[in-house]
Amino acid sequence: MKQNIIHIALVVNDYDEAIDFYVNKLKFELIEDTYQPEQDKRWVVVAPPNSHGVTLLLAKASKPEQREFIGNQAGGRVFLFLNTDDFWRDFERMKAMGIHFVREPAEQDYGTVAVFEDLYGNLWDLLQLNPDHPMAKR
Numbered sequence: 238m239k240q241n242i243i244h245i246a247l248v249v250n251d252y253d254e255a256i257d258f259y260v261n262k263l264k265f266e267l268i269e270d271t272y273q274p275e276q277d278k279r280w281v282v283v284a285p286p287n288s289h290g291v292t293l294l295l296a297k298a299s300k301p302e303q304r305e306f307i308g309n310q311a312g313g314r315v316f317l318f319l320n321t322d323d324f325w326r327d328f329e330r331m332k333a334m335g336i337h338f339v340r341e342p343a344e345q346d347y348g349t350v351a352v353f354e355d356l357y358g359n360l361w362d363l364l365q366l367n368p369d370h371p372m373a374k375r
Contacts, residue, residue, distance in 0.1 A: 244294040258356040308357030315360045324349040324365035
């Protein structure tokens with residue numbers, strides 16, 4: 238049997254501002270942006286460059302109870318983890334783009350990590366895993 242998690246829905250306030258942040262600041266690729274008239278919404282998918290794993294489905298909040306979770310989908314915990322092949326390149330580029338880091342870089346047993354906020358306040362780890370880490374071999 239083979240299965241994959243292909244999308245994680247990220248609740249956003251506005252499609253275009255979310256696309257601007259993820260594509261222009263984080264340098265993600267816009268995989269799909271399709272209008273769905275029957276539901277009057279868009280199917281917007283982004284992914285890190287050269288990624289073959291999980292993608293983000295940018296899901297615009299359409300109800301008041303969904304809006305409450307914009308920026309706090311994990312109750313204040315780090316929610317998403319962006320692994321890179323060059324931590325310092327991406328850290329410096331992201332800082333230059335104005336991305337706010339709430340925890341400065343640190344060396345851990347598993348690799349180098351810093352925590353940043355997306356445009357809504359969701360927390361992300363930017364990390365570069367050590368070559369011997371199990372996920373680095375996938």
